Amino acid sequence: MKPRISVLTLGVDDLERALIFYRDGLGLPTQGIIGTEFEHGAVAFFDLHAGMKLAIWNRKDLAHEAKVPLSPRSSSEFTIGHNVGSKEEVDQIMRQAGAAGAVITDPAHDAFWGGYSGHFLDLDGHLWEVVWNPEWGTEE
Numbered sequence: 001m002k003p004r005i006s007v008l009t010l011g012v013d014d015l016e017r018a019l020i021f022y023r024d025g026l027g028l029p030t031q032g033i034i035g036t037e038f039e040h041g042a043v044a045f046f047d048l049h050a051g052m053k054l055a056i057w058n059r060k061d062l063a064h065e066a067k068v069p070l071s072p073r074s075s076s077e078f079t080i081g082h083n084v085g086s087k088e089e090v091d092q093i094m095r096q097a098g099a100a101g102a103v104i105t106d107p108a109h110d111a112f113w114g115g116y117s118g119h120f121l122d123l124d125g126h127l128w129e130v131v132w133n134p135e136w137g138t139e140e
Helices: 015-025 059-066 087-099
Strands: 007-012 030-034 043-047 053-058 079-083 103-110 116-121 127-132
Touching (some): 007 015, 007 059, 015 030, 015 043, 015 053, 015 087, 087 116, 087 127
Parallel strands (some): 007 053
Antiparallel strands (some): 043 053, 103 116
């Protein structure tokens, strides 16, 4: 396996609501929901940095496709990290997420390790970290 991830798919309870959150609330580019002509196929893709895609797919359809039981949601399984170039950008994105309906679980603050970060839950409980790390650069 090569050390590369190209798509991160999030299971959501309401595909249309999640589309509005990510497209209109966070401003991620997308062509909208596609695949509605297929049973279990409706999905939306968002273009991220360096060819990476974020996908949202109904949790029931994802479980069906992967042949796994539909399990309860959990926000403590992983975080989705969004690294930015400054403390001010962390603050701006946290405000944007809150305005879009996200639950701010950890307001932006100076972190013990020297950076600056905050956490929010999207509409389906996925945990995001918005972070500025002075040791890491960001590519536009």
